[in-house]
Amino acid sequence: MDISNWTRKSLLGIEELSHNEITQILELAKLFKKETEGDMSNKNYLRGKRMVNLFMEPSTRTRIAFEVAAKSLHADVISVAEQSSSLTKGETLRDTAMNIQALGADAIVLRHSSPGASLFLSKIVDVPIINAGDGAHEHPSQALLDLYTLQDKLGTVEGKKITILGDILFSRVARSNFWALSKMGAEVTLAGPSTLVPKQFESMGARVSHNLEEALQDADAVMLLRIQHERQSSSHFPSLAEYTKVFGLNKDRKQWLKKGALILHPGPVNRGVELDSELADSPQSVILDQVSNGIAVRMAILYLCTMQGATNL
Ligand code: ASP
Numbered sequence: 001m002d003i004s005n006w007t008r009k010s011l012l013g014i015e016e017l018s019h020n021e022i023t024q025i026l027e028l029a030k031l032f033k034k035e036t037e038g039d040m041s042n043k044n045y046l047r048g049k050r051m052v053n054l055f056m057e058p059s060t061r062t063r064i065a066f067e068v069a070a071k072s073l074h075a076d077v078i079s080v081a082e083q084s085s086s087l088t089k090g091e092t093l094r095d096t097a098m099n100i101q102a103l104g105a106d107a108i109v110l111r112h113s114s115p116g117a118s119l120f121l122s123k124i125v126d127v128p129i130i131n132a133g134d135g136a137h138e139h140p141s142q143a144l145l146d147l148y149t150l151q152d153k154l155g156t157v158e159g160k161k162i163t164i165l166g167d168i169l170f171s172r173v174a175r176s177n178f179w180a181l182s183k184m185g186a187e188v189t190l191a192g193p194s195t196l197v198p199k200q201f202e203s204m205g206a207r208v209s210h211n212l213e214e215a216l217q218d219a220d221a222v223m224l225l226r227i228q229h230e231r232q233s234s235s236h237f238p239s240l241a242e243y244t245k246v247f248g249l250n251k252d253r254k255q256w257l258k259k260g261a262l263i264l265h266p267g268p269v270n271r272g273v274e275l276d277s278e279l280a281d282s283p284q285s286v287i288l289d290q291v292s293n294g295i296a297v298r299m300a301i302l303y304l305c306t307m308q309g310a311t312n313l
Contacts, residue, residue: 004311010129013138014179033296046075049106053079069298128305143176145294158185166225191215195236221262250276
């Protein structure tokens with residue numbers, strides 16, 4: 001596969017990516033996915049490269065998937081969590097990253113609670129920075145794996161109606177997905193209570209809905225989002241029970257969905273809050289496909305960013 005026109009060293013967000021760049025990542029992910037079904041033992045794509053996972057916020061799927069992705073390409077992986085790093089001793093993020101670079105890292109995968117943390121580091125160190133979630137700003141690898149899953153199931157997202165339902169205001173997944181889906185030609189509805197889905201999102205080109213039935217009825221896929229308690233300093237609705245009563249997706253409300261509409265969730269799922277178990281575990285749920293596809297998508301991201309400048313795979 002020709003990758004000579006990939007010019008980005010870091011992956012900071014989806015907003016700055018072109019349709020072509022998104023397509024290139026997904027095409028490469030497809031190729032890697034196929035390869036991982038076979039014998040990878042002699043596929044030394046990133047042998048000798050050192051990836052550092054620097055996770056300053058909790059993570060299960062993203063951290064493990066980046067680790068598995070790097071190992072599948074035969075890179076060396078070092079994972080650092082905040083509690084075990086010198087950040088707890090007062091070292092700045094800048095100094096931590098400079099030291100990781102001095103220790104010979106070839107890429108840093110960063111998760112941080114501050115929006116813009118990845119952009120900040122990308123201006124300080126020379127190694128590629130992969131944004132694994134920066135506050136409520138962006139989570140590019142999540143949106144790319146969501147797109148991969150939707151394309152895989154629907155053929156294309158062009159012209160498809162996708163509803164993202166939940167805590168849009170504080171969700172980086174919502175932002176990255178909005179950019180990814182709309183750049184690829186989908187019609188995106190952002191839905192939830194007005195306090196979490198302000199009308200201002202319309203100026204980005206999204207449809208905003210505060211009516212669950214209306215938001216669900218013509219959707220080809222619905223993506224549920226958890227309430228991001230860790231980023232809310234005050235409550236944006238009377239109680240969690242109230243939220244579930246009005247916006248939770250359950251068996252009764254499933255009838256508002258088109259037959260076969262897909263159900264997505266980036267995880268972690270709060271069962272019985274934003275999504276009931278019957279639906280999370282139903283045949284139309286692609287939640288675990290999202291998780292598995294995350295490996296190939298992250299292999300593609302790691303490969304393109306660390307081998308940028310190469311011509312061929
Ligand atoms: N895992 C996703 C994230 O890191 C979604 C979530 O936490 O709700 O943003």
